[in-house]
Amino acid sequence: MSDETFLQETPNNNRLLKAEEVAERLNVSRSFVYSLMKTGQLPTVQIGGSVRVHPRDLEEYIDRNTTRGFGLK
Numbered sequence: 001m002s003d004e005t006f007l008q009e010t011p012n013n014n015r016l017l018k019a020e021e022v023a024e025r026l027n028v029s030r031s032f033v034y035s036l037m038k039t040g041q042l043p044t045v046q047i048g049g050s051v052r053v054h055p056r057d058l059e060e061y062i063d064r065n066t067t068r069g070f071g072l073k
Contacts, residue, residue: 016045016052025058036061 019037023030036042037051042061044051 013055016054022053
């Protein structure tokens with residue numbers, strides 16, 4: 001899935017994402033996603049015993065962590 005496809009408005013664009021889906025979209029481990037959630041870097045929605053991420057919050061996380069050039073901030 002390309003970034004453009006991910007950011008397009010689609011009927012399911014507001015569907016809350018599981019940690020596994022976030023990890024897949026960021027190409028990172030699920031444990032890293034849980035770390036982002038735990039530290040508050042990636043906002044979550046609590047539903048019973050489950051946590052989900054709103055796609056808008058994932059987009060904002062990506063925007064906040066996007067840099068020009070190569071390397072760390």
